[in-house]
Amino acid sequence: AINRAGVEISRRAADGRASVFGSVGPTGSLLAMGEVSEQELLDVFREQMAILAAAGAEAIILETMSDLAEAVLAVRAASGTGLPVVACMVFDSGRNKDRTLTGVTPERAAEQLTLAGADVIGANCGQGIEGYIAICRRLKSATDRPVWMKPNAGLPELVDGRTVYRTTAEKWAAHIPALVEAGASFVGGCCGTTPDYIRAAAGRLAAL
Numbered sequence: 001a002i003n004r005a006g007v008e009i010s011r012r013a014a015d016g017r018a019s020v021f022g023s024v025g026p027t028g029s030l031l032a033m034g035e036v037s038e039q040e041l042l043d044v045f046r047e048q049m050a051i052l053a054a055a056g057a058e059a060i061i062l063e064t065m066s067d068l069a070e071a072v073l074a075v076r077a078a079s080g081t082g083l084p085v086v087a088c089m090v091f092d093s094g095r096n097k098d099r100t101l102t103g104v105t106p107e108r109a110a111e112q113l114t115l116a117g118a119d120v121i122g123a124n125c126g127q128g129i130e131g132y133i134a135i136c137r138r139l140k141s142a143t144d145r146p147v148w149m150k151p152n153a154g155l156p157e158l159v160d161g162r163t164v165y166r167t168t169a170e171k172w173a174a175h176i177p178a179l180v181e182a183g184a185s186f187v188g189g190c191c192g193t194t195p196d197y198i199r200a201a202a203g204r205l206a207a208l
Helices: 002-014 038-055 068-079 106-116 129-141 169-173 176-181 195-207
Strands: 021-024 059-065 085-089 120-128 147-152 156-159 162-165 184-187
Touching: 002 021, 002 038, 021 038, 038 059, 038 068, 059 068, 059 120, 068 085, 068 106, 085 106, 085 147, 106 120, 106 129, 120 129, 120 184, 129 147, 129 176, 169 195, 176 184, 176 195
Parallel strands: 021 059, 059 085, 085 120, 120 147, 147 184
Antiparallel strands: 156 162
8 A cells, every 4th residue: 555655646746747666675684594585575576566566656666775686586576567677786884885785896786687687777875975976987887777876965863863964965966967977877865865955966967
């Protein structure tokens, strides 16, 4: 019901001016730890994606994936809908914050997700926009698919029980040209971004 409502509300808001992508995140269960089987993952992904597609989503985006094996299975499940598939990993680990939680590099992620059949390869969440410029360049070097980048408004801080993001919309959007130069075909905002950030990004893109 939540998935159907999300697509329906988004389509009304878009009103033909924008495409609506159905978002699918990780399950939180690790294949490597034996917490879930490949078939179980395929089953739950297919169930959600079929609902998103039936509700009118125009593409499927796999977001905030940290386990490459799970992401590859999700691409397989998404491909069954017949819709375009965007596959995004989160790079926030390692000494240089350039690996997933399971130690996967941008190059390996791009190669494997391309082989799995993703139509667009990307990264989202995990860190601020500055760190994702180099990640974007590395993803672009390892795939012939378009690259999708959706970074946070910096890292969150907890202030008086509230989650606060310190990077302003203008400071965040100032890095959008560098993302495009690094090879991004799609740019957007993840955690901490608001319509103000998207407006600021659109302004930067219009000036390119």
